[in-house]
Amino acid sequence: MTDGGADTADTDVGALGAYLRGVAMGAADAVPGVSGGTIALITGIYDRLIAAFTSASPALVRRVLADLVGDRGDLRTVFREVDGAFLLALGAGIATAILTVTRALDIALESLPVLTYGFFFGLIAASAVVLRHEFRVDTPVRAAAGIGGVVVAFVASGSASAALGVSPAATFVAGAVAVSAMILPGISGSLLLVILGQYERMTDALSAFVDALIALATGGSVAAVVDTSVPVVAFLAGGVVGLLTVAHAVRAALSARREATLAFLVGLVVGALRAPVVRVGEEVPAWTTGVLAEFAVAAVVGALVVLGVERAAGGIDLD
Known part of the structure; x- marks a missing residue:
């Protein structure tokens, strides 16, 4: 796996190919349990994606800011260094899918909560099964890391708002944490949102924002767009910061203590199984x-989806 600047030699896909792969990744990232990183692995762009992500750093941001007030010609060099054309096309595809899928999920969560959360439970459970071969819990440190992950996710999944709350700051943190999952096939950003109690809230917020934009195009209020944009902007801002910080921290942890880090991450998946059960309990009388x-x-349907994706990937490899 490439660790430095973006290397386009891996998979030389055009703009359309990157966009379509982004659509597939976005659809996967929108549901807990299926990872966009897995889709990147299946479609042959995983190494290129990781190289592009990890090429983004605070130093690069400072360089861009300096170029904005100095030699703007160097911005083209920076754009190529981060594989900007690839990321733009891929990001457009991810955004397209997320906007579409989250709208459908928002409706499903409202009208069919038991089926929807049951589906999520299967996705999450099968993800833990798929990842079981990726690490060994054969030392006290690894065992403690795995148990710690289970406990953190189990406690945080206790109620829809227990983990972070609903403030813009909480949404910012959720965005920073969720984006870090994009570098790991098998670990879903949506799953982390479920653990943090932010998943349903963010699907609602995104749907409301899109509705306000559509209404604006037909004579609606600008104020409605501004009001509904607050959580979306906070989440995206957190995602950018997460890309520059959390994603790098996860990569560093995997490099330093891969087995223990994976044990903790898979522990999060196992502990998160509480979340769909709790949410259903909040939706039905008994x-x-x-x-x-x-x-x-x-x-069962959700589990079959994940197992089918994992089979198509030929087995997930987190090395």
């Missing part, structure tokens, strides 16, 4: 036999 059966069937 866990009746019918509710349990509905949840279980949806969970």
Whole structure:
């Protein structure tokens, strides 16, 4: 895997190819349990994506800011160094899919919460199964890391707002954490949002923002767009900061203590299984036999989706 600047020799895809791969990644990232990193692995752009991501750094940002007030011609060099054309096309595809899929999920969470959260449960559970071969818990440190991940996710998944709250600062943190998952096939950014109690809130916020934009095009209020943009902008800003900080920290942790870091990450996945169960409990009066059966069937479907993706990938490799 490339660790330095973006290397386009890996998979030389054009703008359309990058866009379509972005659509597939965005669709995967929109649901907990299926990772956009896995889709990048399947479609042959994983190394190129990681190289482009890790080429972004605070030093690069300072260089860009200096170029904005100095030699702007150097900006083209920076753009090539970060594989900017590839990232723009890929990002456009991811945004297209996320805007589409989150709208559908927002409706599903509202009208079919048991089926939707059951599906999420299956996605998450199968992700933990898929990742079981990626690490060994054969030392006290690794065992402690795995247990720590389970405990953190289990406690944080206790209620829809327990983890971070609903302030712009909380949304910023959620964005910073979620974007770090894009560098790991098998770990979903949406899953981290579920753990943090931000998933349903962010799908609602994004749908409301898109609705306000559509309304503006037909004579709606600018104030509505501004009001609904606050959580979206905070999340995106957090994502940018996460790209420059959290993603690099995850990569450094994997390089220094790969097995322990993976044990912690998979522990997060296992602990997050509490979240869909808690959310269903908040939506229905009681866990009746019918509710349990509905949840279980949806969970099986979700698990089959992840196992099918993993089979297509030929096995996930986090090296």
